[in-house]
Amino acid sequence: MRYLIVLILAFFVFSCNQNSVSDSSVYFGGQIVNPRTNFVLFLKDEQILDTLILDKSNRFLTKYENLDEGLYTFKHGLEFQYIYLEPADSLLVRLNSWDFDESIVYSGVGSAKNEFLLNLFLQNEEEEKEIFSYFKLDENQFQHKIDSLKNVKETIYENFKINEIEISEGFQHLTNVAINYPLYRLKEIYPYYYKKAYRLASFPVLSEQFYDYRKSIDLNNDHLLFFYPYQNYVVNFLYNQSYVEKEKDSTKNDITTNVLNAIVKNVSSEEIKNTLLKRIVVNDFLKSKTTCAIDTTKIEIFLKNCSNQEYIDQVQNLVSDSKYVENNKLLPDFEVVSYNNDSVKNINNIIKNKKTVIYFWSTEYMSSEYLVSRVQFLQKKYPKVHFIGVQMQPAYIDIKTDYKLKKLDSSQQFKLLATSYANNFLTSRYPRLIITNSNGLVMNGFTYLDAKNLEKELNKLQIN
Incomplete structure (x- = not known):
């Protein structure tokens, strides 16, 4: 039944334009069941590119000329999902807003790669439900678990490649991040949670090979900044560095201050540095033990190193609001x-x-x-x-x-x-x-x- 509905939707969309799709044109359309609003937002790096209005059947369709290949986002109501688009793609999506991610069905040209990305996303969600049990394992057992999870994802990728004639270099790179970075994140937080699980005085001693993957990590990839697996890994890497700094020097006992300094030290991309500085200082401000108290040291680090005036204004407004x-x-x-x-x-x-x-x-x-x-x-x-x-x-x-x-x-x-x-x-x-x-x-x-x-x-x- 669901397959039939998708075929009907595909017929509707493609019947809207009798001309064949040009080499550079990209079509994006679909249908929202139980819509929250009457529109879908189409975004790139959190910037709205288009607002797609639903018709009386809750369908939408648009055509883009010369759209750059890359990662985009569509958002309906409060939910969103990533899609990867290339020239000549004609991607259709059908979903129920009451069960957003789990209900998504893709069809059309470009559907296979986006279905693969969605399956990886859902796989990561399932892993998150089990992760805390992994942190009681010793290093070798934990590494074995990470390797097993990686094998599952790589098998999904190999099955995807069997039916794909050509996979772009950009999509291959994104796939590498989508598969590996959530697992790398687990390795970054492993020492903290292992210590916590066994109530140790310090982090466990790990082998030199444990962090070998860091040699291939790029902390300054602007194109991936708003891809959650990438940004989440970078943040957890910085927190790990900050806890290590605290263990080496007892005077550096404020983790947020350590993280802000770690951002300045390790991140050279202005866009990534600005985004992370704002994210960390705002989260600390809102969730501090002293209930939104102003820590001038942290604010000063932010103001000294952030070059984005919009972010500076937001933080200064937040400080001003707290005093009002x-x-x-x-x-x-x-x-x-x-x-x-x-x-x-x-x-x-x-x-x-x-x-x-x-x-x-x-x-x-x-x-x-x-x-x-x-x-x-x-x-x-x-x-x-x-x-x-x-x-x-x-x-x-x-x-x-x-x-x-x-x-x-x-x-x-x-x-x-x-x-x-x-x-x-x-x-x-x-x-x-x-x-x-x-x-x-x-x-x-x-x-x-x-x-x-x-x-x-x-x-x-x-x-x-």
Whole structure:
């Protein structure tokens, strides 16, 4: 049945153009079952190249002239997947947004290589479920496990090559990264988790051959920066270097500072260096034990070495936002609009005489699954605390039309007016939490759903 549906879709797409596909033209189209929105985004390196509107049958089709060979991304709703396109490809995709990756079916010219990439992605997802059991193995056992995983992936690749007449050099290079870099990442994090599993005082002593693969690693490949297996490996390599630095010198005990310095030392590509510096400093800021405290040393390293002005502005806005709402003072009043647009309310009237967590959220920075599960968990664990959601999405999402977000209580969901005072402390657009006591005093003016001390603070709030 699914095969028949794909054939019908293929007929629809190709019947839209009776001319044969030229050598340089690329067609990309498909169908979305249970669409979240009425469009699909087509991106390159996180930059939107095109917005593809769904028709009344939830189909889309586009033609690109002289599209460069390489890795692209299509995104629908909050989910995305990679595709590799070459001149003369005519790629069709069909998926159900309720089960995004697992439901994807490709057809047309170029489908085989993209189905192969998807299978590798799903294989990596399955491996992630088992990885923590590997870290109790000794070096030889662990290496044997890595070799076994690699053999499985290479077998998939060999089966793919049997039916492919010609495989481009670019795709071969991407395949090498897709197969090996997730495994290299496991080797980078192995010492840390082995030490943790056995509660050792230091990292295990490893053979000289353990990291031989590093000789072939390029930390400065701009073309792969936004390919998750590549960036994830690079970050974990840098963290491994940082933990080793800490073990060699006890004065270098701040891992984030070590990572920032490791980026400066090991990465020469401006684009990769800027991206990683911002990623590390923002993550540290949002998830620090001291709940979004400002560490001037880390900020200074970032500002000194980042050459991307947009990233600099984002981090400086984040720092400024964190200072705007002061602890142990009354929350500055601001207006919000009820979910149904039926009233404008002042936040201080909503939280009056209530112990409250106000969470400003945006699915640009966290998945809807995580947002819903985390909020529901906290609500259940802290029933005496009032949780209020304020949507700060650039493009407003109607939560009742999203099958995940609709689990949120719409009566406790609000959105901001463009003129709301709250916009003064949301300039970075990063999600944040504000915690107030029943007197309206700010207990924490800037924290985050992932902050390490959040539950400790909520425990204190609930019992006082």
